[in-house]
Amino acid sequence: MSDDQEQVAADIAAVEQANTAFYEAMERGDLDALSGLWLPGENLTISCVHPGWPVLSGRGEVLRSYALIMANTEYIQFFLTDVGVSMTGDTALVTCTENILSGGPAEDGGELGPLVGQLVVATNVFRRTEDGWKLWSHHGSPVLTESEDEDEDESPS
Amino acid sequence: MSDDQEQVAADIAAVEQANTAFYEAMERGDLDALSGLWLPGENLTISCVHPGWPVLSGRGEVLRSYALIMANTEYIQFFLTDVGVSMTGDTALVTCTENILSGGPAEDGGELGPLVGQLVVATNVFRRTEDGWKLWSHHGSPVLTESEDEDEDESPS
Numbered sequence: 001m002s003d004d005q006e007q008v009a010a011d012i013a014a015v016e017q018a019n020t021a022f023y024e025a026m027e028r029g030d031l032d033a034l035s036g037l038w039l040p041g042e043n044l045t046i047s048c049v050h051p052g053w054p055v056l057s058g059r060g061e062v063l064r065s066y067a068l069i070m071a072n073t074e075y076i077q078f079f080l081t082d083v084g085v086s087m088t089g090d091t092a093l094v095t096c097t098e099n100i101l102s103g104g105p106a107e108d109g110g111e112l113g114p115l116v117g118q119l120v121v122a123t124n125v126f127r128r129t130e131d132g133w134k135l136w137s138h139h140g141s142p143v144l145t146e147s148e149d150e151d152e153d154e155s156p157s
Numbered sequence: 158m159s160d161d162q163e164q165v166a167a168d169i170a171a172v173e174q175a176n177t178a179f180y181e182a183m184e185r186g187d188l189d190a191l192s193g194l195w196l197p198g199e200n201l202t203i204s205c206v207h208p209g210w211p212v213l214s215g216r217g218e219v220l221r222s223y224a225l226i227m228a229n230t231e232y233i234q235f236f237l238t239d240v241g242v243s244m245t246g247d248t249a250l251v252t253c254t255e256n257i258l259s260g261g262p263a264e265d266g267g268e269l270g271p272l273v274g275q276l277v278v279a280t281n282v283f284r285r286t287e288d289g290w291k292l293w294s295h296h297g298s299p300v301l302t303e304s305e306d307e308d309e310d311e312s313p314s
Contacts, residue, residue, distance in 0.1 A: 032186045045243040052301030055252045086202040095212045123296040133179030139280040144209030
């Protein structure tokens, strides 16, 4: 590979790693790690759309939403598929499918609530900083159009 | 204003204009105009998420989806609110709320089908080119959650 090609390959790997770290921080419920993955300061306004939510803007609003989600999530796991990276200069755009398995706190007693599967697609925009690639925008949305293969559960018993 | 400030103000105005042109092309059902608003060529892969859809990537897939939507939309109007622009260098990120009023073809006869209102939020990423600001990514998603304003007064009446 040429030096240029090596640099592009290294950049793409670094962006994918930042994208993975974002979901791993969610899985661990680690708000500090998550906060550190978003662009710092106020030079660029960050924005975030959780599936079905309105737009949240600025670090205050965005990070408060994650604190709220983490407080109400006992268990969450992301299986990422279809990860695509498109980049130019210091901006990278990642699209991926988040196959989510999550559970809230049980309503009574200390056990885990029921697990729920969810299909979400995300567009994540990253900026290159001296401290690595940081999130500028996350937009996640539910996938509603696929044909529902519910037949298997619907046989009469 | 300083020259710098004037330049930033002019850039933001140009980005907002490109964003408006995108929705106006949809309203007119003008696929040619819409195609010209997305990044040309294959240097940067464009991506698009329609509300409830999976990710579409590349000009072929994205523009075919718009042809399909336009063929099934007799009438559509976007009332944009909460338009926010965040930009750096040659990349701009626009968030907005699309208050949509649309109608499909009537099922029988030549009249317009029933009009449907829809609340969608979008993150639109633009790149500066010699031919103006062009779309790199559009991600739209339905707003499904209750407005936070409903918590404000829970006193019994």
